[in-house]
Amino acid sequence: MRLATFTAPGLAESRVGVVDGDMVYPFAAGLSMRKVIDAGLPEAHRLAGQARAQESGRGLDEVRLLAPLRPASIRDSVAFEEHVEGVRRSVDGRSGVPEAWYDAPTFYFTNPHAVLGPDEEALFPASCAVRDFELEVAVVVGRAGRSLSEEQAREAIFGYTIMNDWSARDLQSREMQVSLGPAKGKDFATGLGPWIVTADELDPYRDRDGFLDLACAVTVNNTEVGRDVLSNAGWTFESMIAYASRDSRVVPGDVIGSGTVGNGGCLGELWGRRGAQDPPPLQPGDIVTLTVEGIGTLSGRVGIAEPAPPLSPVRRRDYPAFRRGPV
Incomplete structure (x- = not known):
């Protein structure tokens, strides 16, 4: 089952619906994708059957698909060894795969408020010149839990969607020298879509x-x-969800990216392997299209944001100036 969020002429608000062939059948007004996920997969199937039976469908060519959900959070794992090796060489100039990668499906958090849907424009920071995409699949969590086993994690999967982890590589390379992981190199845009394919499918x-x-x-x-x-x-x-929940908590609507596939799943990997920016970084107006068997296709366009206001310079101090005696 494919579940989409869409808008169309004549609709006062966006709707969730089930996609069947080239048609989408809307659920009742007021139901967001998060509410559908909270209700669980059996209820989603019931709603889909009800929509097909009672609602008039709209052609996909008559609607505008939006990001399928507004995630509760977004974690992005790094599950592909080939990607780690290539991008590490490209971003920080080091070769090989860190030994710690083999310990667990490590992830970072990115911005759930900067999610884009199909055919939207990703506005890269104006200060970025080395623009990249990342081809990923994301799992959508359907149940809350803490320190889940992998068996419990499998039962917690609601579905999957395509994810584009847009990346400002020059900003990422600079800021990761602080050893806190990517931040402004990633948090400006994340593409999700075109819909959620439920786990059973x-x-x-x-x-x-x-x-x-x-x-x-x-x-x-x-x-x-x-x-x-x-x-x-x-x-x-299942490993990614179990690790994300370890000594912590996942909730319905959490999204966890697989990390970028290898063999050219992003430009950065190819640059690291080839020792040159070949193919070149993305340019304004470029159309990036990700296709995943069993899910669909997600496209996005490259844009440039207006320059951000400058920051005040850092206040540097000699360490002794910070020291104080007993109070």
């Missing part, structure tokens, strides 16, 4: 080790740049 693609065997590809202006298989990941989505 992708079960036939699951291999015996629990990985989803989905073909993934990316084009820039209709020229293919990368292609990989999602099952080349080192960690399953």
Whole structure:
């Protein structure tokens, strides 16, 4: 089952609906995707059956698809060894894969308030010249939990969507020298869509080790740049959810990215392997299209934001100036 959020002429507000072929059938007004996820997968199936039976469908060519949900949070893992090796060389000039990568499906948090839907423009910081995309699949959590086992994590999966982790590589390279991970190199835009495919629909693609065997590809202006298989990941989505919940908490509507697939899933990986920016960084107006078997296609356009106001310079102090005696 494919669940979308959309708007259309004549609708006072966005609606959630089930996509069937080239038609979308709306759920009742007032239902957001977060509310549908909170209600659980069986209820989502009931709502979809009700919508098909009672509502007049709209053609997908008559509606505008929006980001499928406003996530409760976004974590982004780094599950592909090939990506880690290539991007590490590109971003910080070091080779190989850090030994710590093999310990757990490490992730960082990004901005849930900067989510873009299909065909939206990603406004890169004006100070960025090295613009990149990242081809990922994201899992949508459907149940709350703390310190989940991998078996419990599998039961907590509501569905999957495509994710584009837009990346300002020059900003990322500079700020990661502070050893806090990416921040302004990532938090300006994250693409999600075109809809959520429920977990049961992708079960036939699951291999015996629990990985989803989905073909993934990316084009820039209709020229293919990368292609990989999602099952080349080192960690399953169940592992990612279990680790995210360890000594912490996940809730319905949390989104966890797989990390970027290898073999050209982003430009940075290719730059690291080739020792040159080949292909070149993204330019304003470029159209990036991500395609994942069993899910669909997500496109986005590259734009440039207006320059941000300057910051005041840092106040530098000699360390002794900070020291005070007993009070």
